[in-house]
Amino acid sequence: MKSHTKYLWFHTEQKRAYINITREVEQAVTESGIREGLVLVAAMHITAGVYVNDAEEGLLQDIDDWLEKLAPTGPNYRHHRTGETNGDAHLKNLLIGHEVILPVTEGRLDLGPWQQVYYAEFDGQRRKRVVIKVIGE
Amino acid sequence: MKSHTKYLWFHTEQKRAYINITREVEQAVTESGIREGLVLVAAMHITAGVYVNDAEEGLLQDIDDWLEKLAPTGPNYRHHRTGETNGDAHLKNLLIGHEVILPVTEGRLDLGPWQQVYYAEFDGQRRKRVVIKVIGE
């Protein structure tokens, strides 16, 4: 079994941002030399997520509106008694998920025609990290 | 390390449908000859999902109602400016998740007593695909 591990760093200008990282994941797969296996892509923070969906600008806005509707920014989280102000970002992380796992087939990231891998930042303007780990043979 | 990859095709009659694919996943595990490992089951589309829950007709309706409540069908998605009408299906995909990863133990799919694997179609009436990949030894 072979493995390959790589970390991506982010420091977004906005509090919330959606960044297409499909090429970085594909590059990690190529670097690994793995032909058949799995690749894990995971946010290493509890206020960010990773998901797979479409690279369409309107949809990115729809996703942001929807996350804000179901897990709204606001002052009334118990978590804020600690001095934090990012209660909503924790819930957005739970809604979207912090990781995806994707197939590697014949040496390539085996995604469907419109599937793109996104890093979703919910509490940005600071350094955050994603881990990519490919395992297989 | 061994691996086994298989694709399932779907073409549902309805726009939304929930299809129990547990047997297909079990069969892929058997075919792989793998005794200890993991199996990934992933929708290859951004308007469909894969989840694990109960095979109970009432609950399937409850799940559909709930998804429609939290990620409703409607005309007001920015994504629709592209000509698409399936904004809700993208959000339902994000809510339910596009993939699950399940343990293979002693040559069998290691699920709890009521756990069943479902393909969830949110924008059907066309050909869609699921990838199953078993890795292990």
Add this chain to the structure above:
Amino acid sequence: MKSHTKYLWFHTEQKRAYINITREVEQAVTESGIREGLVLVAAMHITAGVYVNDAEEGLLQDIDDWLEKLAPTGPNYRHHRTGETNGDAHLKNLLIGHEVILPVTEGRLDLGPWQQVYYAEFDGQRRKRVVIKVIGE
């Protein structure tokens, strides 16, 4: 390839409970002797979940309130025609997810600074199980 499988049992006093199982997962990784790989942590029930987030008491309450808001307890689930009363617990499971998969790097669970692994019970007061499976080398 090596693998190591372990089951955790729970029997909560309350109907809903959030239990930090990070140490148990770290222990399973150490026992496995695996240096590079993946670890799956999965609820084996359809009314419980596993997620990664912060070990902060206020936030745990926020998460419980939020799950109850988006997937409320109530009498009006079709699933209840079977005699069950836990329709909400099935939806909470779908919202939070039943499993996470985490990286193992240099023999350790490779989590970010605040990431903790939680077992989320949504229909407790009975024996429930989580499977941990580490694979790698």
